[in-house]
Amino acid sequence: xxxxxxxxxxxxxxxxxxxxxxxxxxxxxxxxxxxxxxxxxxxxxxxxxxxxxxxxxxxxxxxxxxxxxxxxxxxxxxxxxxxxxxxxxxxxxxxxxxxxxxxxxxxxxxxxxxxxxxxxxxxxxxxxxxxxxxxxxxxxxxxxxxxxxxxxxxxxxxxxxxxxxxxxxxxxxxxxxxxxxxxxxxxxxxxxxxxxxxxxxxxxxxxxxxxxxxxxxxxxxxxxxxxxxxxxxxxxxxxxxxxxxxxxxxxxxxxxxxxxxxxxxxxxxxxxxxxxxxxxxxxxxxxxxxxxxxxxxxxxxxxxxxxxxxxxxxxxxxxxxxxxxxxxxxxxxxxxxxxxxxxxxxxxxxxxxxxxxxxxxxxxxxxxxxxxxxxxxxxxxxxxxxxxxxxxxxxxxxxxxxxxxxxxxxxxxxxxxxxxxxxxxxxxxxxxxxxxxxxxxxxxxxxxxxxxxxxxx
Amino acid sequence: xxxxxxxxxxxxxxxxxxxxxxxxxxxxxxxxxxxxxxxxxxxxxxxxxxxxxxxxxxxxxxxxxxxxxxxxxxxxxxxxxxxxxxxxxxxxxxxxxxxxxxxxxxxxxxxxxxxxxxxxxxxxxxxxxxxxxxxxxxxxxxxxxxxxxxxxxxxxxxxxxxxxxxxxxxxxxxxxxxxxxxxxxxxxxxxxxxxxxxxxxxxxxxxxxxxxxxxxxxxxxxxxxxxxxxxxxxxxxxxxxxxxxxxxxxxxxxxxxxxxxxxxxxxxx
Numbered sequence: 001x002x003x004x005x006x007x008x009x010x011x012x013x014x015x016x017x018x019x020x021x022x023x024x025x026x027x028x029x030x031x032x033x034x035x036x037x038x039x040x041x042x043x044x045x046x047x048x049x050x051x052x053x054x055x056x057x058x059x060x061x062x063x064x065x066x067x068x069x070x071x072x073x074x075x076x077x078x079x080x081x082x083x084x085x086x087x088x089x090x091x092x093x094x095x096x097x098x099x100x101x102x103x104x105x106x107x108x109x110x111x112x113x114x115x116x117x118x119x120x121x122x123x124x125x126x127x128x129x130x131x132x133x134x135x136x137x138x139x140x141x142x143x144x145x146x147x148x149x150x151x152x153x154x155x156x157x158x159x160x161x162x163x164x165x166x167x168x169x170x171x172x173x174x175x176x177x178x179x180x181x182x183x184x185x186x187x188x189x190x191x192x193x194x195x196x197x198x199x200x201x202x203x204x205x206x207x208x209x210x211x212x213x214x215x216x217x218x219x220x221x222x223x224x225x226x227x228x229x230x231x232x233x234x235x236x237x238x239x240x241x242x243x244x245x246x247x248x249x250x251x252x253x254x255x256x257x258x259x260x261x262x263x264x265x266x267x268x269x270x271x272x273x274x275x276x277x278x279x280x281x282x283x284x285x286x287x288x289x290x291x292x293x294x295x296x297x298x299x300x301x302x303x304x305x306x307x308x309x310x311x312x313x314x315x316x317x318x319x320x321x322x323x324x325x326x327x328x329x330x331x332x333x334x335x336x337x338x339x340x341x342x343x344x345x346x347x348x349x350x351x352x353x354x355x356x357x358x359x360x361x362x363x364x365x366x367x368x369x370x371x372x373x374x375x376x377x378x379x380x381x382x383x384x385x386x387x388x389x390x391x392x393x394x395x396x397x398x399x400x401x402x403x404x405x406x407x408x409x410x411x412x413x414x415x416x417x418x419x420x421x422x423x424x425x426x427x428x429x430x431x432x433x434x435x436x437x438x439x440x441x442x443x444x445x446x447x448x449x450x451x452x453x454x455x456x457x
Numbered sequence: 458x459x460x461x462x463x464x465x466x467x468x469x470x471x472x473x474x475x476x477x478x479x480x481x482x483x484x485x486x487x488x489x490x491x492x493x494x495x496x497x498x499x500x501x502x503x504x505x506x507x508x509x510x511x512x513x514x515x516x517x518x519x520x521x522x523x524x525x526x527x528x529x530x531x532x533x534x535x536x537x538x539x540x541x542x543x544x545x546x547x548x549x550x551x552x553x554x555x556x557x558x559x560x561x562x563x564x565x566x567x568x569x570x571x572x573x574x575x576x577x578x579x580x581x582x583x584x585x586x587x588x589x590x591x592x593x594x595x596x597x598x599x600x601x602x603x604x605x606x607x608x609x610x611x612x613x614x615x616x617x618x619x620x621x622x623x624x625x626x627x628x629x630x631x632x633x634x635x636x637x638x639x640x641x642x643x644x645x646x647x648x649x650x651x652x653x654x655x656x657x658x659x660x661x662x663x664x665x666x667x668x669x670x671x672x673x674x675x676x677x678x679x680x681x682x683x684x685x686x687x688x689x690x691x692x693x694x695x696x697x698x699x700x701x702x703x704x705x706x707x708x709x710x711x712x713x714x715x716x717x718x719x720x721x722x723x724x725x726x
Contacts, residue, residue: 165672167494167501167541175670204543206672210480230674234686241679241686241705243712250675258500258669264723267526268500268669269716342708391673391691 003032010322017179024114033062047096049438069115078151084113133157138220143171145226145424148440154197165206175257208392229425231387239336243343248383273378280383281310304332309362347375458538467597472531479514487576488550494541505569519568525720555636558582563641575605593618650698660698
């Protein structure tokens, strides 16, 4: 039988911000590790964007060598405690697991987390760096792509400096994903590990403003831009600037980055009402919904398609339902209604039905005529996606972009400026943590090749 | 960490601090701002750069101690450290030769008008300054403003210094100017905007909406300008006064009033 992780019971967890999934016990991990068939040609690895030797680390866990298992993972993945928690394994490694044919894939995510969490309590892993190079590389952004690239370059011997605009490192891992899904202590630990590899992280450094790309090029041989997709999208409906309408980014940044849920112990406030509407169907929308539940509000998630089309992880949808989030499917907001003070007092919606498949392959929602109705709510959180951060691009002459705002790169991830590379959400648009990490790894290899070929010529 | 080098109380509730921040000083331009986090549990507050010194590697912040965070910042002394400062942020004020420029500062906004006045002066403009406060005790930077303005008018609401009335009263009787820059309380900027709109004189206001990251990521500072939603932090802080929806801006500044009262009470107790 597939081992599943224990969770904090819904009734308890909606009263706190502690982690929901509790991870494997030693016994569970051993049972699960023993289930692995140790395939000769493992298909799970092909599903992993950073190609972790999955059977390899599971074998070590089976042999009760937890430290060695972690080392095995870290050969490829610098942030396993994070990936074990937030990767959509069901679409990647576990989907490919041969046991998935019987609907019982190995719980690879939980095993990865089990191996990684060893480092939290028992020891601090570091790698001996064989040869230290003099060459300096700058990484812009300390999210998953930036941290991964920095760590890989450091292990190749480069002197790496990461520039982060916020006052804490981690990017979306810190400001975006809530504590109950990814405890900030985990992020801090992974960042500490990367610092032990010799990476320097410069906080409060907004590249474009505090330093220009030109400034960095005079000091660094190469630059990796990994500034992510942080530009919030709004619906463009009337009433969107009313008080108590938040972008998901603002709501989550107040809660996760600034810890507004501990106000006034922490000085950043949040103002939400008793009845909150979340607009959107992705993981960010689900995160917002579950945060609002924990702040004591009744939460309705409004999504224009049906449950089948929701881009959010199945596990998170189930968690949200268990915590009392009400889902209103096939519902599209058309207007936000204000009270006398300019605060939200309602959300006018229209019912939708599914028509033909659209470009994304999902059935396109079409409005049902005269089906408008009003949801009586007092707070709206808009979680309909993020676009690439435009700030750096705007102030960097010569840095070319595509129409959607993503930075143009060639097959080696190099941008239109020689020596400047880019990867992660800034070139793909909003995507998962692990695909950003995959891009960070590729960038490290490309930057290494670029620097070496430059030295030769 | 950023060390406070100097501190001076300029007026009742108005404090000036000079802080070591070399990289920001190197890059600063008139009209830009920084985000300050006073201590580990602090919030991110945007403050306009009142001055900077590239050689000494310092920046100057002038602020009114009106809320929890500004009171905390104001309680720091030379030698104390500020946890985080990010900047310079926002677009610099567009400085060019207009010929005759009017720069208006209301209240603590005088501190923000000062570097802009200086920049316009350095660009060869004839600069008329108008500064105003509620009363004499709140007036700041009179001497500094005199140095960078060809003419300087001072008003107080109660007539305790300079002429009695508002900065807009002075503006009404001026003529021959072809550009106005105004920074201060919203009603003041609105009044200025109304006057110049009539004469189609280009007027720029520097706005200070609520911000969190101040790098274009959260949208807390969104404003309506010319019927488009823009972000105060990355599209501003300067905007065409005649296109700004001031009503929406003042309404959005009230989102956290209750919380601010609550935490302020905590500071005072």
